Amino acid sequence: MDRERLLSGVHHDPHSLLGAHPVPGGTLVRALRPHARRVTVLTGDGTGGETGGKAGDRAGGGRTALLPEGDGLFAGVLPRLAEDDHHRLLVTYGPAGDPEPGAERETEFETHDPYRFLPTLGDLDLHLIREGRHEELWRALGAHPMTHQGVPGTRFTLWAPNARGVRLTGDFCHWDTTAHPLRSLGASGVWELFVPGVGAGTLYKFQVTGPDGTATLRADPMARRTEVPPATASVVTSSRYRWQDADWLARRGERPVHEAPFSVYEVHLPSWRPGLSYRQLAEQLPAYVRDLGFTHVEFMPIAEHPFGGSWGYQVTGFYAPTARMGTPDDFRYLVDALHREGIGVILDWVPAHFPRDAWALAAFDGRPLYEPGDPSRADHPDWGTLEFDYGRAEVRNFLVANAVYWCEEFHIDGLRVDAVASMLYLDYSREHGGWTPNEHGGRENLDAVAFLQEMNATVYRRCPGVVTIAEESTAWDGVTRATHHVGAGGFGGLGFGLKWNMGWMHDSLGYMTHEPVHRKYHHHEMTFSMVYAYSENYLLPISHDEVVHGKRSLVGKMPGDWWQRRADHRAYLGFMWAHPGKQLLFMGQEFAQGAEWSQAHGPDWWLLDPSYAAEPDHRGVRLLVRELNTVYRATPALWERDCVPEGFAWVDGGAADDNVFAFLRFAGDGEPLLAVSNFSPVVRTGYRLGVPDTASGLWTEVLNTDAARYGGSAVGNPDQLKAEPEPSHGRGASLVLTLPPLATVWLRPE
Incomplete structure (x- = not known):
């Protein structure tokens, strides 16, 4: 029975049959070597004479030919082996008899017997x-x-x-x-x-x-x-990489992320520069991102995935960087290169689901293992994939350890967790009657909640300075609240550091798609975000999802002629960088690429070629993004109090007929910055706006998206403006401004 189980691959303890075992009169050695012609046991130095299956004297070591037992099994009894006599196997393959000229000849190889070793796990x-x-x-x-x-x-x-x-x-x-x-x-x-x-x-x-x-x-x-x-x-792999980013790791946690400058350039690595390896990307990407002034890059998922068209969101190798661009150490080299340029690395992480490939995780050991046993719980209705069984301790461990793995082994600075909403709700994308309520009769996935809390708590405990970011598209209470703080819904916080502000993204893009003459009827779409701005720690995302599948590029969403679309694009970026919350911009949008993103050829880099004289405007938009980041990083009012009401105040949020939005941002020391967006294609002169009477001196226009160097019409304000003592908008002083058409201006007191 043991023999049949061994040969059919269902023996739980093959070591009990194979390897060396004491028997009366000696040591029985058995080996399983299918297709072998001969198997010889080498003991000592292996130089002694050869014997048959009953080994003779082996002074100084010996060679004992094992006898075939059929089906690839070979066995023989040797004199009792000493514990320190680590026998080897000499295995011979090849044809029997004398081979014909040119035919395959015998080959031999020597190896230690795998079945003589003790278990390697404690x-x-x-x-x-x-x-x-x-x-x-x-x-x-x-x-x-x-x-x-x-x-x-x-x-x-x-x-x-x-x-x-x-x-x-x-x-x-x-x-x-x-x-x-x-x-x-x-x-x-x-x-x-x-x-x-x-x-x-x-x-x-x-x-x-x-x-x-x-x-x-x-x-x-x-x-x-x-x-x-x-x-x-x-x-099989083993890292030999020697990191050079110790200074970066020591500094990255000095300031909490929600109180620090944080602007993100989102990248699909395989298509940023198609055909480049990790190491080749390391020669170009860090310098490009540093020049643009972003604090971080975010990589769309790079864990191994079989179908490139999934962009990495259908993962089969959760612990392996995709081999499309090199080895794991090559990926470490890229992360290290970014760190040496002062750029953090966020990784898009996908613990919500996995594909059904028969060679991967699905029904891994013949039964549902990583997925729930109930098909109605396991099947993801949107993507044709399988959801994880968050209630199983080993599966939860697989994912929690995976989050830690990327942060510790690859020095990743943050995890953007994909599709959190699909994890949190049992009825996500399911029809009525297609899901089972939780033990309290609700639709919350309690196991997923516990998993996300454990993951966040573990990552923050083990990896100082790392941030976790939730792509969560609903109004779940407490996404960025600490796990031990219970909210109105009775749940502890999920423990994320930041949350994507999907509401702001949908509303503001909806506003921008309207012709300026109609925008006054949608004014609330640009102001509503401030109703809930402090319910979570937010990041404002203009991600890859918004510039594919017929949604058009960011500049392509804007109405009007080409000049107006570019002006709207620039004005919108100025509004976004001034709005409370961190920023994320997908590649190609930093230079107003007109076409949707294509993973096949990536960004249209030719638009930036100085020899392409017909379109110098794209270089102007990229210059604006660089200067947005430069001024942003140097202005604490734009990031220090992102997540508290004291960091923001409307000057005029109701100028719907003018398509104007004016607000103040405040640093911790009270220093203000005034941001004004005019989303009409007309110049507005003599536009009075209230400012704090504590800043009633000279003000400077520090950024104007209509500047000629950005491709604008060069309408602006003098280098210095004197705040007048005339009250306005409930404030003791005011500025009289010229508002450029389809533009955002930033001003701050000297």
Whole structure:
């Protein structure tokens, strides 16, 4: 029975049959080497004479030929081996008899016996895995080159609690699926095998036999490197990278993110400069972002994904940077290069769902494992994917450890968590009757809430200076509230640092798409965000989602002729950078690209070519973005009190007939900045606006989106304006301004 179970790949303890075992009169050695012609055991120095299956005297060591038992099994009894006699196997392949000229000849290789080694995982690791509390899970599971019992090789470990058996295969064994069964390490659900001689660069997969006896080949869920898609094998890897960003890591947590300058350039790495590797990107991207003045970049998901058209949002390799652009150490090099230029790195992270590929996570060990067992809970109706089972401790651990992994192993400075709303609600995109309420009769996914709280608490505890950002499109209470603070809904906060302000994005873009003559009827769409501006710590996103699938580019959304569209684009960016909240802008929008984003060819960089004399305007918009960031970073009023009411005050939020919005921003010391946006294509002269009487001296126009160097009409104000003692808008002093057409101006007192 044991033999049949071993050969069919469903034996839980192959080490009990294979390797060396004491028997009366000696040591029985058994090896499983399918397709081998001969297997010889080498003991000591392996120089002694060869014997048959009953080994003779082996003074100084010996060579013992094992006898074939059929089906690739070889066995023989040797004199009792000393504990320190680490026997090896000499395996011979090739044709029997004398080969014909030009035919395949015998080949031999020598290896330590994989089945003589003790388990490589200790009780603490197994306990933490079983409890779902292993915060460094990637160090315990997966493939790890190591020296074990004095022998170099690789430890392979896999969590598959429903499997009847697990076998390892790869290029090291010519993809034979029978020779390397793993042993079960008890109730932990972990299977393990140490394979001597296998090192970094080896391709591998696991053959997992489910409860019904069906075997499937699976990529390693914990693989830290993969083949280049569409190939799907996992790759043994070990980092040799030496970081040079210690100063950056020491400084990044000096100021809380919500009280610091934070402007983000969102990038789809494979298409920013199509064809470039991580290391080639490191030669161009940091300098470009530094020149534009952004504080951070955000990478759309770079965890391995089989279909490039998903833009990384359907992940199969949660622990592996995509191999499309290089190795994990190459990706570390890119992050390091950005840090050395003073630029933080945010990573788009996707714990909401995963694809159904048969070689990946779906029904991994023959039953639902990473997904819930109830199909109505598991199936994601929007994307044809599967949701994670957040109620299972090991699955929650897989994801929490993954968040920590990116921050610790790749020095990532923040995680933007995708599709949070789809996780929080049991009825998300589901028809009536297509979902089951929680234990309290509500629609909240309590397991997902607990997972997000645990993830945030763990990341903030382990990784000082890191920020987590929620893409959450509903009015869930307390997304950026601390996890131990209970809100009106009875839940603790989710614990994020920032939340995307989807309401501001939809409303403000809706306003901008109207012709100026109609904007007065939609004035509230630009002011409503201040009703809830302090309910969360917000980031204002103009992301990739807004410039694809027929939504048009940012400048393409604007009405009017080309001049008016560019002017609106510039004015809108000026309004956005002055509005409470941090900023995010997707690549290509920094120079008013007219076409929608295409992952096939990326941004239209040719628009910035100085030799393209017909369109110098794009360079002007990029210059504006650079100066927006420059003034923003140098002006605490624009970021220091983003998340408290004391940092903002309307001067005139009701000038609907004029299409004008005027407000003040305040730094912690009270220093103001006045931002005025005129979304009409007419110049407004003699426009009086109230300012604090404590700043009744000279004011300077520090930014004007209508400046000629940006491609504007050069309407503006004098270098210095004297605040007049005439009260206006409830304030003791006022300025009389000229408002350029379709423009935003910023002013501050000297």
